[in-house]
Amino acid sequence: xxxxTLDALRDKLADPEWAAVRVEATxxxxxxxxxxxxxxxxxxxxxxxxxxxxDRRCDGEVRKATVLDQVxxxxxxxxxxxxxAWRQGMVRMPMLRxxxxxxxxxxxxxxxxxxxxFDAYWRDCELGGVKFDRTEIGKAILAASxxxxxxxxxxxxxxxxxxxxxxHRKGRQAKFPRLYASEMIGWDPVEGERKAGRMDPxxxxxxxxxEGDGWTYSSSEGKKGTKLSEIGHGNIAPGxxxxxxxxxxxxxxxxxxxxxxxRLGFGSMDPAAVEAARALLVAFGLLGDRLAFGDAGxxxxxxxxxxxxxxxxxxxxxxxxxxxxxxxxxxxxxxxEDALQAALDAGVPLHLETVDLxxxxxxxxxxxxxxxxxxSTGE
Numbered sequence: 206x207x208x209x210t211l212d213a214l215r216d217k218l219a220d221p222e223w224a225a226v227r228v229e230a231t232x233x234x235x236x237x238x239x240x241x242x243x244x245x246x247x248x249x250x251x252x253x254x255x256x257x258x259x260d261r262r263c264d265g266e267v268r269k270a271t272v273l274d275q276v277x278x279x280x281x282x283x284x285x286x287x288x289x290a291w292r293q294g295m296v297r298m299p300m301l302r303x304x305x306x307x308x309x310x311x312x313x314x315x316x317x318x319x320x321x322x323f324d325a326y327w328r329d330c331e332l333g334g335v336k337f338d339r340t341e342i343g344k345a346i347l348a349a350s351x352x353x354x355x356x357x358x359x360x361x362x363x364x365x366x367x368x369x370x371x372x373h374r375k376g377r378q379a380k381f382p383r384l385y386a387s388e389m390i391g392w393d394p395v396e397g398e399r400k401a402g403r404m405d406p407x408x409x410x411x412x413x414x415x416e417g418d419g420w421t422y423s424s425s426e427g428k429k430g431t432k433l434s435e436i437g438h439g440n441i442a443p444g445x446x447x448x449x450x451x452x453x454x455x456x457x458x459x460x461x462x463x464x465x466x467x468r469l470g471f472g473s474m475d476p477a478a479v480e481a482a483r484a485l486l487v488a489f490g491l492l493g494d495r496l497a498f499g500d501a502g503x504x505x506x507x508x509x510x511x512x513x514x515x516x517x518x519x520x521x522x523x524x525x526x527x528x529x530x531x532x533x534x535x536x537x538x539x540x541x542e543d544a545l546q547a548a549l550d551a552g553v554p555l556h557l558e559t560v561d562l563x564x565x566x567x568x569x570x571x572x573x574x575x576x577x578x579x580x581s582t583g584e
Contacts, residue, residue, distance in 0.1 A: 209491075209518075209530045211543045215484050218463055223522045226487070228387070228459040228494060232503065232511040234452075241397055241449035243508035244271050245278070254396060255447050261390065271394040271450055274505055279387035279459070280367045283493030287363070288316040290496055296538060297545060298489075299360050299555055303330050303562045307569060309576035315361045322346050322361035323371035323378070330562035337562055338374075347371065350379045353472035357381070358482055359554045365469065366490045384466050385490040387459035387498070389505070397448035403441040409433055455511055457498065461490045474553070481544075481551035488537075488544035495537035 207213075217223045234240035246255040257272040274282075290296045291314070301315040303326055318324035323346075330337045337343040345356035357364045368383030412427030413420045416436055423431075433439035466483050474482065503511045519527040532540070549555060564572060 206529045206531050208536050209532045209540060211484065211488070211540060211547065213530070214487055214540070214544070215480065217520050218466065218484055218487060219480065221467070223520050224462070224464050225521045226461040226463070226491065227519050227521050227527075228457070228498075228516070229519075230457045230498070230516040231514045232389075232455040232457070233514055234455075235502065235510040235512050239451055241451055241508065242273065242391060242455070242511070243447075243449040243506065244273050244391065244394075245275075245506070246447055256394070256396070256450065258394065263392070269393055271391045271452070272388070273391045273455055273509065274387075274389040274457075276383075276386045276388050279389065279457075279497075280383065280385065280493075282497040283385070283387075283490075284316040284363060284367065286496035287489075287493050288314060290492075290538070291316070296492070296541060297557050299358075299362060299557060300559045301327060301361055301562065302559050303327070303564060305564050305569060305572050308573040311572050311576060316363055320371075320373065321364040321367065321369040322357055323364070323369050323373065325373040326564075326568070327562065328373055329565050329568040331565055332560065332562050336565070342556075342560060347374070347378075349381075350470075351381070351468065352470040354381070354469050355471045355474060355554065358471065358486070359556050360560060362486060362489055366486055366493070382465060384486060385459065385461045385494070387457060387494065389455060389457045391450060391452035391455045393453040394450040395452075396450050399448035403434075405438060405440050409439045449508060454514070459494055459498075461487060461494070463487070478548075478551045478553050481548040482553045485541075485544045485548045485553070488541040491532060492537045492541040495532055495534045499532075499534040499537070 234242050244256045247257060249255050257275075259270055259272070260267050261270040262268075263270075287296070287298075291298060291300065299315075301318070301322070303311075303313045305311040313326055315321060318326055327337050327343070332340045332342065338347060342356075342360060346360060349356045354365055357369075365381055366384050368381055370380045371378035410426075411422060411424045411433060412431040413422055413433055413436065414431065415421060420436060427433060427439075434441050466486055469483065469486070471479050471482055501513050503513065505511065517529060518532055519529050521527055545555070
């Protein structure tokens with residue numbers, strides 16, 4: 206197998222016989238086969254298990270499975286990895302950024318905004334003293350469509366790769382389906398049991414009146430609403446807690462759709478620039494995947510630390526034809542930089558100077574209150 210190059214990427218993207226990039230990997234818990242892992246938990250709504258358990262078809266048979274990481278969570282991991290690389294100066298990319306300095310300090314960039322280029326944070330920001338939605342950049346982003354996605358490519362390509370929908374503004378808005386999707390499954394889960402409690406180092410007993418810094422102590426036995434345990438003191442008797450699962454193995458499957466990438470239009474951009482723009486988006490998606498998942502270990506959450514056993518990267522074509530390649534995290538960064546420079550050389554309008562926004566007054570107050578639990582004293 207050979208390391209993926211930009212020329213090979215361009216060739217596959219230009220050939221409609223090829224439909225996607227697929228990544229398949231298997232994992233075992235870092236503690237070894239049979240060690241517990243902890244899937245994400247959800248409200249039970251009367252169900253017994255807090256985990257997402259379901260039947261899945263695999264290799265021609267139906268097997269029990271638990272979802273270890275859903276598609277949105279996996280996409281967020283890619284964005285986190287790319288955000289880290291961008292902040293460290295490892296990669297260049299268009300970026301929206303909001304900074305706030307007042308009672309609290311806060312920074313948000315496009316790779317962290319929940320709704321990406323269409324997020325409510327940007328709606329409630331200003332650029333040069335003008336409401337962002339009314340600026341030239343803001344209006345261009347809001348006018349983007351599948352037929353002409355140039356503005357998103359120019360200012361926030363992550364929205365095209367990971368998907369976006371303008372759900373925070375009135376009217377009929379365009380939806381951009383994700384080009385990249387990844388999911389992690391644990392196979393043949395067996396749920397465990399666990400008891401959880403807390404021991405107080407001073408074995409405090411009694412009760413209290415009030416909360417926060419102003420509570421007073423009483424030696425009488427506490428009732429609900431007056432217990433020391435409700436403000437972080439005293440013992441808590443062991444009780445039932447979700448106990449994780451044991452699995453036969455975990456698998457991750459990621460797909461980056463060439464078919465969906467080819468559907469994106471870029472208005473009046475010339476054909477060579479369009480090809481370069483689409484290649485850049487594929488390279489962007491591969492960069493996120495490799496930075497987030499290209500190492501030997503994968504930490505999903507507390508109690509869910511995994512070690513890669515096998516991994517295969519393939520081009521998938523008509524009739525199930527597959528062509529393997531390799532791509533390390535460092536090689537993915539170089540591939541992305543090559544695609545970025547090629548796009549610039551082809552005349553693709555990429556705004557590589559960070560667009561710095563400021564929150565409006567209401568959002569400033571909301572940020573200060575949420576991060577300090579007190580009204581801003583700077584006004």
